[in-house]
Amino acid sequence: xxxxxxxxxxxxxxxxxxxxxxxxxxxxxxxxxxxxxxxxxxxxxxxxxxxxxxxxxxxxxxxxxxxxxxxxxxxxxxxxxxxxxxxxxxxxxxxxxxxxxxxxxxxxxxxxxxxxxxxxxxxxxxxxxxxxxxxxxxxxxxxxxxxxxxxxxxxxxxxxxxxxxxxxxxxxxxxxxxxxxxxxxxxxxxxxxxxxxxxxxxxxxxxxxxxxxxxxxxxxxxxxxxxxxxxxxxxxxxxxxxxxxxxxxxxxxxxxxxxxxxxxxxxxxx
Numbered sequence: 001x002x003x004x005x006x007x008x009x010x011x012x013x014x015x016x017x018x019x020x021x022x023x024x025x026x027x028x029x030x031x032x033x034x035x036x037x038x039x040x041x042x043x044x045x046x047x048x049x050x051x052x053x054x055x056x057x058x059x060x061x062x063x064x065x066x067x068x069x070x071x072x073x074x075x076x077x078x079x080x081x082x083x084x085x086x087x088x089x090x091x092x093x094x095x096x097x098x099x100x101x102x103x104x105x106x107x108x109x110x111x112x113x114x115x116x117x118x119x120x121x122x123x124x125x126x127x128x129x130x131x132x133x134x135x136x137x138x139x140x141x142x143x144x145x146x147x148x149x150x151x152x153x154x155x156x157x158x159x160x161x162x163x164x165x166x167x168x169x170x171x172x173x174x175x176x177x178x179x180x181x182x183x184x185x186x187x188x189x190x191x192x193x194x195x196x197x198x199x200x201x202x203x204x205x206x207x208x209x210x211x212x213x214x215x216x217x218x219x220x221x222x223x224x225x226x227x228x229x230x231x232x233x234x235x236x237x238x239x240x241x242x243x244x245x246x247x248x249x250x251x252x253x254x255x256x257x258x259x260x261x262x263x264x265x266x267x268x269x270x
Contacts, residue, residue: 017147020150154179172204209229
């Protein structure tokens, strides 16, 4: 892959939509040069991809965008998070470093070696992480310029049973988990998400995963940037691990579309 071929895609929505559906973990693609640095054999790598990939979430966002009256924008990662994880802090602030899963993973979901422990993350961070972060930052800037606000909705999924890498997986695992940030998630946004997903089963807050993604330029600084993470338990829409999508995907897409429309509608009120 050359620098002229980005590993991500910004898919345009309506000019007056503040919403960016962010899909960072849906892909399984690993460039050959990156694959060479991974110590798993092919069968073990496929199993790891089954566990770590938020399967079908790009399709979920696509279906939701099609259904939404005001089309949201979509920012979609085309590479596996085993290349780099664009949602991690790229430095010592990242708590997942404790389990070998910072911006560049050295351990698997089950704690086995993925890369040599002394792997230098900088080449992958420079090649993949920073361009992604810059493009996402620009996408948020553009929404601010166009609409006066931006709302990043992260689209994720998580396994029914806790995996060993989870640092905070001892709590409830509802069908839908809404992750929030104290600065960037106003109460109305969390309430809107819980209302939108009410028909998909129980919706909980910040368990088993908490927080929401905001580009570092705005993080903790720009109140016009809102953020919310939607984590969907995989048994509600697919066969685990890594299997096909089921009929639940359509119900979830309708709920996600209702959420994006609610966000757009709130900005349209006098």
